[in-house]
Amino acid sequence: MKLCMIGTGYVGLVSGVCFSDLGNDVICVDKDINKINLLKKGKIPIYEPGLSELVIKNYKNKKLKFSSDLKTSVKNSDIIFICVGTPTKKSGSSADLSQIYNVAKKISLSINKFKIIITKSTVPVTTGDQIEKILSKKNSKNKFAVVSNPEFLREGEAIRDFTYPDRIVIGSNDKKSNRIMKNLYSPLISKGAQYIHSSRRAAELIKYASNAFLATKITFINEIANLCEKTGINVEDISIGMGLDKRIGSRFLRAGPAYGGSCFPKDTRAITSTGDEFKTNLSVIKSVIKSNQNRSNILLKRVHEILKNKVKNKKITFLGVTFKANTDDMRDSSSLIMIPSLAKKGALIKYFDPTGYKKDFEKIKNVSYENTIKKSLDGSDLVIIHTEWNDFKSLNFKKLVKGKKFIIYDMRNIYSPTKIKGQGFKYFSIGR
Ligand code: UGA
Numbered sequence: 392m393k394l395c396m397i398g399t400g401y402v403g404l405v406s407g408v409c410f411s412d413l414g415n416d417v418i419c420v421d422k423d424i425n426k427i428n429l430l431k432k433g434k435i436p437i438y439e440p441g442l443s444e445l446v447i448k449n450y451k452n453k454k455l456k457f458s459s460d461l462k463t464s465v466k467n468s469d470i471i472f473i474c475v476g477t478p479t480k481k482s483g484s485s486a487d488l489s490q491i492y493n494v495a496k497k498i499s500l501s502i503n504k505f506k507i508i509i510t511k512s513t514v515p516v517t518t519g520d521q522i523e524k525i526l527s528k529k530n531s532k533n534k535f536a537v538v539s540n541p542e543f544l545r546e547g548e549a550i551r552d553f554t555y556p557d558r559i560v561i562g563s564n565d566k567k568s569n570r571i572m573k574n575l576y577s578p579l580i581s582k583g584a585q586y587i588h589s590s591r592r593a594a595e596l597i598k599y600a601s602n603a604f605l606a607t608k609i610t611f612i613n614e615i616a617n618l619c620e621k622t623g624i625n626v627e628d629i630s631i632g633m634g635l636d637k638r639i640g641s642r643f644l645r646a647g648p649a650y651g652g653s654c655f656p657k658d659t660r661a662i663t664s665t666g667d668e669f670k671t672n673l674s675v676i677k678s679v680i681k682s683n684q685n686r687s688n689i690l691l692k693r694v695h696e697i698l699k700n701k702v703k704n705k706k707i708t709f710l711g712v713t714f715k716a717n718t719d720d721m722r723d724s725s726s727l728i729m730i731p732s733l734a735k736k737g738a739l740i741k742y743f744d745p746t747g748y749k750k751d752f753e754k755i756k757n758v759s760y761e762n763t764i765k766k767s768l769d770g771s772d773l774v775i776i777h778t779e780w781n782d783f784k785s786l787n788f789k790k791l792v793k794g795k796k797f798i799i800y801d802m803r804n805i806y807s808p809t810k811i812k813g814q815g816f817k818y819f820s821i822g823r
Pocket of ligand 1 (some may be wrong): 544609646647648650651653
């Protein structure tokens with residue numbers, strides 16, 4: 392099939408490349424000409440394991456193309472995926488849909504035969520209705536169908552999530568587009584992916600409800616971890632004990648720092664705003680947002696306690712600063728709150744991240760980047776394991792830093808407390 396992905400950010404690029412790898416002819420469009428030129432040279436703007444190899448392979452065999460010419464690309468395609476950003480509005484908490492509607496207007500001028508227009512970006516309920524209105528202004532209704540096909544890719548695991556999805560959700564109000572979409576996804580369905588067809592509005596809400604529910608699960612276990620710390624219980628026993636109940640499930644029950652990234656914070660805000668718009672108080676999600684915002688303060692308080700309230704001139708190392716492992720994404724990472732706060736209190740911070748130096752800390756006094764784990768640990772009083780990269784999972788701290796013993800605060804519960812303490816380190820973790 393001939394597909395056009397509009398927007399070569401995370402969603403558009405990963406989905407486009409994976410669709411081309413399934414044998415479709417895909418053209419990825421972006422208004423950023425520099426980005427398109429770099430992609431043509433096989434240079435990928437984001438860090439995603441396995442992506443660059445797939446781009447190079449499919450670009451070489453001409454299944455994948457890149458262009459900044461939206462008009463021609465739309466004309467030459469049967470299925471158009473809108474994959475542009477839907478960030479939080481500058482004022483308020485609803486999603487800014489200006490990029491979506493701009494693209495819809497442009498598409499409306501290039502419909503030369505029947506096309507399916509799909510939102511893959513995360514969009515609030517009724518956005519599909521608005522897109523349909525925009526397209527109807529220039530085209531008769533039998534020339535297009537508007538479909539919602541939300542993505543459930545996790546950064547760092549995106550290619551695997553695309554190839555082996557738990558479910559494929561298609562929201563459409565007509566049978567023809569459902570048939571075509573089922574055909575497009577048939578290689579994944581035949582490998583066991585569940586295909587769900589719903590109304591368009593339902594598909595839009597499935598995406599938000601899923602992200603809000605996952606954010607709730609994490610926040611729930613983070614609060615339970617707080618209680619575990621006060622009662623001498625290991626939160627991991629609780630996660631296992633709860634997770635084995637099939638009604639609950641074991642995933643997303645890992646306690647840690649505040650959840651971050653480009654999706655959960657933005658989408659939880661947007662869904663509560665949709666709720667307010669339709670006079671429905673989504674109070675559970677609102678309290679999740681509040682609890683998550685307070686999470687970094689709770690962990691910071693613990694850091695102060697660990698250092699016996701003497702933070703000034705203490706040398707603190709952060710291992711990992713991104714919001715999670717296998718990504719270079721800093722968006723809404725809790726390190727963006729913790730590092731400046733500790734630096735302001737006079738701590739001397741060094742950080743190491745497998746994805747390198749971060750501009751985010753460039754203007755903060757007393758924060759420096761080290762390009763090896765060893766150098767970052769050198770002379771440290773407190774080592775904070777902030778992100779769960781594999782690189783940090785089997786460190787021999789004793790060998791890495793001879794002589795001096797530092798305190799370790801493992802915010803991802805990577806290490807066994809007894810083993811680390813056995814090596815002579817003071818060790819703190821989350822909820823145990
Ligand atoms: C999330 C969803 O998991 C995807 O299904 C969805 O497609 C995506 O948002 C999106 O809407 O585009 P992502 O933001 O890449 O994916 O990251 P997650 O792996 O979900 O992690 C989000 C945050 O939760 C991270 O800060 C992570 O450290 C935290 N987390 C996750 C925990 O603290 N504990 C857990 O058990 C799991």
